[in-house]
Amino acid sequence: MSGDEIKNSRLNRASLIYPKPLPEIKLGPVMDGIGFTLSERLALRRAWNLIRPFSRRYGQDVFYTFLNKEFWGIKKFGNGTELDLKTLHQHALKFVRFIGVLIDEQDPIMYQLMISDNNVTHSRCKVGSLYIGKLAKALVDYLLHxxxxxxxxxxxxxxxxxxxxxxxxxxxxxxxxxxGRLSTFH
Ligand code: HEM
Structure with missing residues:
Protein backbone atom coordinates (compact mmCIF):
# COMPACT_ATOMS: atom_id res chain seq x y z
CA MET A 1 0.00 0.00 0.00
CA SER A 2 1.30 3.46 -0.88
CA GLY A 3 1.56 6.23 1.72
CA ASP A 4 -1.51 7.92 0.27
CA GLU A 5 -3.55 4.72 0.38
CA ILE A 6 -2.63 4.13 4.02
CA LYS A 7 -3.62 7.71 4.86
CA ASN A 8 -6.93 7.33 3.02
CA SER A 9 -7.82 4.04 4.62
CA ARG A 10 -7.07 5.53 8.08
CA LEU A 11 -9.31 8.48 7.25
CA ASN A 12 -12.07 6.14 6.09
CA ARG A 13 -11.90 4.12 9.28
CA ALA A 14 -11.79 7.26 11.39
CA SER A 15 -14.88 8.58 9.67
CA LEU A 16 -16.73 5.51 10.91
CA ILE A 17 -15.83 6.36 14.49
CA TYR A 18 -15.44 10.13 14.68
CA PRO A 19 -17.13 12.51 14.13
CA LYS A 20 -20.30 10.50 14.43
CA PRO A 21 -23.11 11.76 12.26
CA LEU A 22 -25.89 13.28 14.32
CA PRO A 23 -29.09 11.27 14.23
CA GLU A 24 -31.70 12.73 11.94
CA ILE A 25 -34.04 14.90 13.97
CA LYS A 26 -37.62 13.81 13.55
CA LEU A 27 -40.15 16.49 14.28
CA GLY A 28 -43.46 15.52 15.79
CA PRO A 29 -44.50 12.19 17.27
CA VAL A 30 -42.79 9.02 16.10
CA MET A 31 -45.18 6.52 14.50
CA ASP A 32 -44.75 2.78 14.60
CA GLY A 33 -45.06 0.82 11.36
CA ILE A 34 -48.82 0.58 11.82
CA GLY A 35 -49.60 4.29 12.25
CA PHE A 36 -49.87 4.61 16.03
CA THR A 37 -47.63 6.88 18.08
CA LEU A 38 -45.82 5.22 20.97
CA SER A 39 -48.03 6.95 23.50
CA GLU A 40 -51.21 5.93 21.67
CA ARG A 41 -50.09 2.33 21.67
CA LEU A 42 -49.20 2.50 25.35
CA ALA A 43 -52.59 4.06 26.16
CA LEU A 44 -54.37 1.32 24.16
CA ARG A 45 -52.40 -1.44 25.90
CA ARG A 46 -53.15 -0.03 29.35
CA ALA A 47 -56.81 0.42 28.53
CA TRP A 48 -57.02 -3.12 27.19
CA ASN A 49 -55.63 -4.52 30.44
CA LEU A 50 -58.67 -2.98 32.14
CA ILE A 51 -61.07 -4.13 29.44
CA ARG A 52 -59.85 -7.72 28.95
CA PRO A 53 -61.59 -9.26 32.02
CA PHE A 54 -64.91 -7.82 30.81
CA SER A 55 -64.51 -8.71 27.12
CA ARG A 56 -67.49 -11.04 27.09
CA ARG A 57 -69.87 -8.66 28.86
CA TYR A 58 -68.83 -5.62 26.84
CA GLY A 59 -68.90 -7.65 23.63
CA GLN A 60 -72.42 -8.91 24.31
CA ASP A 61 -73.67 -5.43 25.25
CA VAL A 62 -72.31 -3.91 22.07
CA PHE A 63 -73.03 -6.73 19.62
CA TYR A 64 -76.59 -7.41 20.76
CA THR A 65 -77.41 -3.69 20.80
CA PHE A 66 -76.00 -3.54 17.27
CA LEU A 67 -78.14 -6.51 16.18
CA ASN A 68 -81.26 -4.93 17.69
CA LYS A 69 -80.90 -2.19 15.12
CA GLU A 70 -79.31 -4.19 12.30
CA PHE A 71 -81.40 -7.32 12.76
CA TRP A 72 -80.48 -8.66 9.27
CA GLY A 73 -77.13 -9.42 10.94
CA ILE A 74 -78.67 -12.30 12.91
CA LYS A 75 -79.38 -14.19 9.68
CA LYS A 76 -75.70 -14.13 8.80
CA PHE A 77 -75.16 -16.68 11.54
CA GLY A 78 -76.91 -19.60 9.99
CA ASN A 79 -77.39 -21.54 6.80
CA GLY A 80 -80.38 -19.61 5.48
CA THR A 81 -82.97 -21.78 7.24
CA GLU A 82 -81.62 -22.40 10.71
CA LEU A 83 -79.88 -19.96 13.00
CA ASP A 84 -76.56 -20.99 14.49
CA LEU A 85 -76.94 -19.39 17.89
CA LYS A 86 -73.65 -20.72 19.16
CA THR A 87 -71.65 -18.94 16.43
CA LEU A 88 -73.70 -15.81 16.97
CA HIS A 89 -72.98 -15.75 20.70
CA GLN A 90 -69.34 -16.60 20.09
CA HIS A 91 -69.03 -13.65 17.76
CA ALA A 92 -69.95 -11.29 20.60
CA LEU A 93 -66.72 -12.33 22.30
CA LYS A 94 -64.60 -13.06 19.22
CA PHE A 95 -64.91 -9.59 17.76
CA VAL A 96 -63.71 -7.96 21.00
CA ARG A 97 -60.86 -10.44 21.39
CA PHE A 98 -59.80 -9.80 17.82
CA ILE A 99 -59.37 -6.10 18.56
CA GLY A 100 -57.39 -6.97 21.71
CA VAL A 101 -55.05 -9.15 19.65
CA LEU A 102 -54.62 -6.33 17.12
CA ILE A 103 -53.64 -3.96 19.93
CA ASP A 104 -50.97 -6.43 21.06
CA GLU A 105 -49.59 -7.04 17.59
CA GLN A 106 -46.25 -5.29 16.98
CA ASP A 107 -45.41 -6.57 13.55
CA PRO A 108 -46.96 -4.42 10.80
CA ILE A 109 -47.04 -7.33 8.35
CA MET A 110 -48.86 -9.63 10.76
CA TYR A 111 -51.18 -6.75 11.62
CA GLN A 112 -52.07 -6.20 7.96
CA LEU A 113 -52.49 -9.93 7.40
CA MET A 114 -54.94 -10.17 10.30
CA ILE A 115 -56.93 -7.22 8.99
CA SER A 116 -57.09 -8.58 5.41
CA ASP A 117 -57.95 -12.06 6.64
CA ASN A 118 -60.79 -10.66 8.73
CA ASN A 119 -61.94 -8.59 5.75
CA VAL A 120 -62.02 -11.76 3.62
CA THR A 121 -64.03 -13.64 6.29
CA HIS A 122 -66.70 -10.94 6.32
CA SER A 123 -66.77 -10.61 2.54
CA ARG A 124 -67.31 -14.35 2.36
CA CYS A 125 -70.26 -13.96 4.73
CA LYS A 126 -71.43 -10.93 2.75
CA VAL A 127 -71.30 -8.63 5.73
CA GLY A 128 -70.96 -5.14 4.21
CA SER A 129 -67.76 -3.30 5.13
CA LEU A 130 -69.83 -0.29 6.20
CA TYR A 131 -71.19 -2.33 9.11
CA ILE A 132 -67.76 -3.55 10.19
CA GLY A 133 -66.82 0.08 10.67
CA LYS A 134 -70.10 0.73 12.47
CA LEU A 135 -69.61 -2.10 14.94
CA ALA A 136 -66.01 -1.06 15.62
CA LYS A 137 -67.18 2.52 16.26
CA ALA A 138 -69.97 1.31 18.55
CA LEU A 139 -67.48 -0.73 20.59
CA VAL A 140 -65.01 2.14 20.88
CA ASP A 141 -67.74 4.59 21.95
CA TYR A 142 -68.91 2.09 24.54
CA LEU A 143 -65.37 1.49 25.85
CA LEU A 144 -64.55 5.18 26.05
CA HIS A 145 -67.69 5.63 28.09
CA GLY A 180 -75.08 -21.19 2.02
CA ARG A 181 -75.32 -17.84 3.76
CA LEU A 182 -77.30 -14.99 2.23
CA SER A 183 -75.71 -14.10 -1.07
CA THR A 184 -76.11 -10.32 -1.09
CA PHE A 185 -74.03 -7.80 0.87
CA HIS A 186 -75.87 -6.06 3.58
C1 HEM B 1 -65.26 -4.62 14.33
C2 HEM B 1 -66.06 -5.41 13.69
C3 HEM B 1 -65.91 -6.90 13.64
C4 HEM B 1 -64.88 -7.69 14.05
C5 HEM B 1 -63.57 -7.27 14.71
C6 HEM B 1 -65.26 -9.04 13.75
C7 HEM B 1 -64.48 -10.15 14.04
C8 HEM B 1 -64.78 -11.42 13.63
C9 HEM B 1 -63.96 -12.57 13.87
C10 HEM B 1 -62.64 -12.56 14.66
C11 HEM B 1 -64.53 -13.62 13.28
C12 HEM B 1 -64.07 -15.06 13.32
C13 HEM B 1 -63.24 -15.36 12.11
C14 HEM B 1 -62.75 -16.77 12.15
O1 HEM B 1 -63.08 -17.53 13.07
O2 HEM B 1 -62.00 -17.10 11.22
C15 HEM B 1 -65.74 -13.16 12.65
C16 HEM B 1 -66.60 -13.94 11.93
C17 HEM B 1 -67.85 -13.51 11.52
N1 HEM B 1 -68.36 -12.25 11.67
FE1 HEM B 1 -67.46 -10.66 12.41
N2 HEM B 1 -66.50 -9.06 13.18
C18 HEM B 1 -66.94 -7.76 13.10
C19 HEM B 1 -68.14 -7.32 12.61
C20 HEM B 1 -69.15 -8.15 12.18
C21 HEM B 1 -70.48 -7.71 11.82
C22 HEM B 1 -70.99 -6.28 11.86
C23 HEM B 1 -71.16 -8.80 11.43
C24 HEM B 1 -72.59 -8.82 11.00
C25 HEM B 1 -73.51 -9.42 11.61
C26 HEM B 1 -70.26 -9.94 11.52
C27 HEM B 1 -70.54 -11.22 11.17
C28 HEM B 1 -69.65 -12.28 11.18
C29 HEM B 1 -69.96 -13.60 10.68
C30 HEM B 1 -71.28 -14.04 10.05
C31 HEM B 1 -68.82 -14.37 10.89
C32 HEM B 1 -68.63 -15.83 10.56
C33 HEM B 1 -69.03 -16.63 11.75
C34 HEM B 1 -68.54 -18.04 11.63
O3 HEM B 1 -69.01 -18.73 10.75
O4 HEM B 1 -67.69 -18.39 12.44
N3 HEM B 1 -69.05 -9.50 11.99
N4 HEM B 1 -65.87 -11.82 12.89
Whole structure:
Protein backbone atom coordinates (compact mmCIF):
# COMPACT_ATOMS: atom_id res chain seq x y z
CA MET A 1 0.00 0.00 0.00
CA SER A 2 1.30 3.46 -0.88
CA GLY A 3 1.56 6.23 1.72
CA ASP A 4 -1.51 7.92 0.27
CA GLU A 5 -3.55 4.72 0.38
CA ILE A 6 -2.63 4.13 4.02
CA LYS A 7 -3.62 7.71 4.86
CA ASN A 8 -6.93 7.33 3.02
CA SER A 9 -7.82 4.04 4.62
CA ARG A 10 -7.07 5.53 8.08
CA LEU A 11 -9.31 8.48 7.25
CA ASN A 12 -12.07 6.14 6.09
CA ARG A 13 -11.90 4.12 9.28
CA ALA A 14 -11.79 7.26 11.39
CA SER A 15 -14.88 8.58 9.67
CA LEU A 16 -16.73 5.51 10.91
CA ILE A 17 -15.83 6.36 14.49
CA TYR A 18 -15.44 10.13 14.68
CA PRO A 19 -17.13 12.51 14.13
CA LYS A 20 -20.30 10.50 14.43
CA PRO A 21 -23.11 11.76 12.26
CA LEU A 22 -25.89 13.28 14.32
CA PRO A 23 -29.09 11.27 14.23
CA GLU A 24 -31.70 12.73 11.94
CA ILE A 25 -34.04 14.90 13.97
CA LYS A 26 -37.62 13.81 13.55
CA LEU A 27 -40.15 16.49 14.28
CA GLY A 28 -43.46 15.52 15.79
CA PRO A 29 -44.50 12.19 17.27
CA VAL A 30 -42.79 9.02 16.10
CA MET A 31 -45.18 6.52 14.50
CA ASP A 32 -44.75 2.78 14.60
CA GLY A 33 -45.06 0.82 11.36
CA ILE A 34 -48.82 0.58 11.82
CA GLY A 35 -49.60 4.29 12.25
CA PHE A 36 -49.87 4.61 16.03
CA THR A 37 -47.63 6.88 18.08
CA LEU A 38 -45.82 5.22 20.97
CA SER A 39 -48.03 6.95 23.50
CA GLU A 40 -51.21 5.93 21.67
CA ARG A 41 -50.09 2.33 21.67
CA LEU A 42 -49.20 2.50 25.35
CA ALA A 43 -52.59 4.06 26.16
CA LEU A 44 -54.37 1.32 24.16
CA ARG A 45 -52.40 -1.44 25.90
CA ARG A 46 -53.15 -0.03 29.35
CA ALA A 47 -56.81 0.42 28.53
CA TRP A 48 -57.02 -3.12 27.19
CA ASN A 49 -55.63 -4.52 30.44
CA LEU A 50 -58.67 -2.98 32.14
CA ILE A 51 -61.07 -4.13 29.44
CA ARG A 52 -59.85 -7.72 28.95
CA PRO A 53 -61.59 -9.26 32.02
CA PHE A 54 -64.91 -7.82 30.81
CA SER A 55 -64.51 -8.71 27.12
CA ARG A 56 -67.49 -11.04 27.09
CA ARG A 57 -69.87 -8.66 28.86
CA TYR A 58 -68.83 -5.62 26.84
CA GLY A 59 -68.90 -7.65 23.63
CA GLN A 60 -72.42 -8.91 24.31
CA ASP A 61 -73.67 -5.43 25.25
CA VAL A 62 -72.31 -3.91 22.07
CA PHE A 63 -73.03 -6.73 19.62
CA TYR A 64 -76.59 -7.41 20.76
CA THR A 65 -77.41 -3.69 20.80
CA PHE A 66 -76.00 -3.54 17.27
CA LEU A 67 -78.14 -6.51 16.18
CA ASN A 68 -81.26 -4.93 17.69
CA LYS A 69 -80.90 -2.19 15.12
CA GLU A 70 -79.31 -4.19 12.30
CA PHE A 71 -81.40 -7.32 12.76
CA TRP A 72 -80.48 -8.66 9.27
CA GLY A 73 -77.13 -9.42 10.94
CA ILE A 74 -78.67 -12.30 12.91
CA LYS A 75 -79.38 -14.19 9.68
CA LYS A 76 -75.70 -14.13 8.80
CA PHE A 77 -75.16 -16.68 11.54
CA GLY A 78 -76.91 -19.60 9.99
CA ASN A 79 -77.39 -21.54 6.80
CA GLY A 80 -80.38 -19.61 5.48
CA THR A 81 -82.97 -21.78 7.24
CA GLU A 82 -81.62 -22.40 10.71
CA LEU A 83 -79.88 -19.96 13.00
CA ASP A 84 -76.56 -20.99 14.49
CA LEU A 85 -76.94 -19.39 17.89
CA LYS A 86 -73.65 -20.72 19.16
CA THR A 87 -71.65 -18.94 16.43
CA LEU A 88 -73.70 -15.81 16.97
CA HIS A 89 -72.98 -15.75 20.70
CA GLN A 90 -69.34 -16.60 20.09
CA HIS A 91 -69.03 -13.65 17.76
CA ALA A 92 -69.95 -11.29 20.60
CA LEU A 93 -66.72 -12.33 22.30
CA LYS A 94 -64.60 -13.06 19.22
CA PHE A 95 -64.91 -9.59 17.76
CA VAL A 96 -63.71 -7.96 21.00
CA ARG A 97 -60.86 -10.44 21.39
CA PHE A 98 -59.80 -9.80 17.82
CA ILE A 99 -59.37 -6.10 18.56
CA GLY A 100 -57.39 -6.97 21.71
CA VAL A 101 -55.05 -9.15 19.65
CA LEU A 102 -54.62 -6.33 17.12
CA ILE A 103 -53.64 -3.96 19.93
CA ASP A 104 -50.97 -6.43 21.06
CA GLU A 105 -49.59 -7.04 17.59
CA GLN A 106 -46.25 -5.29 16.98
CA ASP A 107 -45.41 -6.57 13.55
CA PRO A 108 -46.96 -4.42 10.80
CA ILE A 109 -47.04 -7.33 8.35
CA MET A 110 -48.86 -9.63 10.76
CA TYR A 111 -51.18 -6.75 11.62
CA GLN A 112 -52.07 -6.20 7.96
CA LEU A 113 -52.49 -9.93 7.40
CA MET A 114 -54.94 -10.17 10.30
CA ILE A 115 -56.93 -7.22 8.99
CA SER A 116 -57.09 -8.58 5.41
CA ASP A 117 -57.95 -12.06 6.64
CA ASN A 118 -60.79 -10.66 8.73
CA ASN A 119 -61.94 -8.59 5.75
CA VAL A 120 -62.02 -11.76 3.62
CA THR A 121 -64.03 -13.64 6.29
CA HIS A 122 -66.70 -10.94 6.32
CA SER A 123 -66.77 -10.61 2.54
CA ARG A 124 -67.31 -14.35 2.36
CA CYS A 125 -70.26 -13.96 4.73
CA LYS A 126 -71.43 -10.93 2.75
CA VAL A 127 -71.30 -8.63 5.73
CA GLY A 128 -70.96 -5.14 4.21
CA SER A 129 -67.76 -3.30 5.13
CA LEU A 130 -69.83 -0.29 6.20
CA TYR A 131 -71.19 -2.33 9.11
CA ILE A 132 -67.76 -3.55 10.19
CA GLY A 133 -66.82 0.08 10.67
CA LYS A 134 -70.10 0.73 12.47
CA LEU A 135 -69.61 -2.10 14.94
CA ALA A 136 -66.01 -1.06 15.62
CA LYS A 137 -67.18 2.52 16.26
CA ALA A 138 -69.97 1.31 18.55
CA LEU A 139 -67.48 -0.73 20.59
CA VAL A 140 -65.01 2.14 20.88
CA ASP A 141 -67.74 4.59 21.95
CA TYR A 142 -68.91 2.09 24.54
CA LEU A 143 -65.37 1.49 25.85
CA LEU A 144 -64.55 5.18 26.05
CA HIS A 145 -67.69 5.63 28.09
CA UNK A 146 -66.82 2.68 30.35
CA UNK A 147 -63.29 4.04 30.85
CA UNK A 148 -64.48 7.62 31.22
CA UNK A 149 -62.57 8.19 34.46
CA UNK A 150 -59.22 7.00 33.12
CA UNK A 151 -59.57 8.09 29.50
CA UNK A 152 -57.30 10.60 27.77
CA UNK A 153 -57.12 12.36 24.38
CA UNK A 154 -54.27 9.98 23.49
CA UNK A 155 -56.46 6.95 24.15
CA UNK A 156 -59.28 8.49 22.13
CA UNK A 157 -56.90 9.10 19.22
CA UNK A 158 -55.61 5.53 19.45
CA UNK A 159 -59.13 4.11 19.44
CA UNK A 160 -60.17 6.35 16.54
CA UNK A 161 -57.22 5.13 14.50
CA UNK A 162 -58.31 1.55 15.20
CA UNK A 163 -61.82 2.33 13.98
CA UNK A 164 -60.34 3.83 10.80
CA UNK A 165 -58.65 0.49 10.08
CA UNK A 166 -62.07 -1.21 10.13
CA UNK A 167 -63.70 1.59 8.16
CA UNK A 168 -61.16 0.94 5.42
CA UNK A 169 -62.48 -2.60 4.85
CA UNK A 170 -63.45 -3.41 1.25
CA UNK A 171 -66.41 -5.41 -0.01
CA UNK A 172 -64.74 -8.21 -1.86
CA UNK A 173 -67.26 -9.46 -4.43
CA UNK A 174 -65.07 -12.33 -5.63
CA UNK A 175 -66.51 -15.83 -5.30
CA UNK A 176 -69.95 -15.47 -3.89
CA UNK A 177 -70.53 -18.92 -2.37
CA UNK A 178 -70.77 -18.37 1.37
CA UNK A 179 -71.46 -21.70 3.00
CA GLY A 180 -75.08 -21.19 2.02
CA ARG A 181 -75.32 -17.84 3.76
CA LEU A 182 -77.30 -14.99 2.23
CA SER A 183 -75.71 -14.10 -1.07
CA THR A 184 -76.11 -10.32 -1.09
CA PHE A 185 -74.03 -7.80 0.87
CA HIS A 186 -75.87 -6.06 3.58
C1 HEM B 1 -65.26 -4.62 14.33
C2 HEM B 1 -66.06 -5.41 13.69
C3 HEM B 1 -65.91 -6.90 13.64
C4 HEM B 1 -64.88 -7.69 14.05
C5 HEM B 1 -63.57 -7.27 14.71
C6 HEM B 1 -65.26 -9.04 13.75
C7 HEM B 1 -64.48 -10.15 14.04
C8 HEM B 1 -64.78 -11.42 13.63
C9 HEM B 1 -63.96 -12.57 13.87
C10 HEM B 1 -62.64 -12.56 14.66
C11 HEM B 1 -64.53 -13.62 13.28
C12 HEM B 1 -64.07 -15.06 13.32
C13 HEM B 1 -63.24 -15.36 12.11
C14 HEM B 1 -62.75 -16.77 12.15
O1 HEM B 1 -63.08 -17.53 13.07
O2 HEM B 1 -62.00 -17.10 11.22
C15 HEM B 1 -65.74 -13.16 12.65
C16 HEM B 1 -66.60 -13.94 11.93
C17 HEM B 1 -67.85 -13.51 11.52
N1 HEM B 1 -68.36 -12.25 11.67
FE1 HEM B 1 -67.46 -10.66 12.41
N2 HEM B 1 -66.50 -9.06 13.18
C18 HEM B 1 -66.94 -7.76 13.10
C19 HEM B 1 -68.14 -7.32 12.61
C20 HEM B 1 -69.15 -8.15 12.18
C21 HEM B 1 -70.48 -7.71 11.82
C22 HEM B 1 -70.99 -6.28 11.86
C23 HEM B 1 -71.16 -8.80 11.43
C24 HEM B 1 -72.59 -8.82 11.00
C25 HEM B 1 -73.51 -9.42 11.61
C26 HEM B 1 -70.26 -9.94 11.52
C27 HEM B 1 -70.54 -11.22 11.17
C28 HEM B 1 -69.65 -12.28 11.18
C29 HEM B 1 -69.96 -13.60 10.68
C30 HEM B 1 -71.28 -14.04 10.05
C31 HEM B 1 -68.82 -14.37 10.89
C32 HEM B 1 -68.63 -15.83 10.56
C33 HEM B 1 -69.03 -16.63 11.75
C34 HEM B 1 -68.54 -18.04 11.63
O3 HEM B 1 -69.01 -18.73 10.75
O4 HEM B 1 -67.69 -18.39 12.44
N3 HEM B 1 -69.05 -9.50 11.99
N4 HEM B 1 -65.87 -11.82 12.89
Missing amino acids: ALEKVSSPTLERGFNKLVEKFEAYQDNQRKASTY
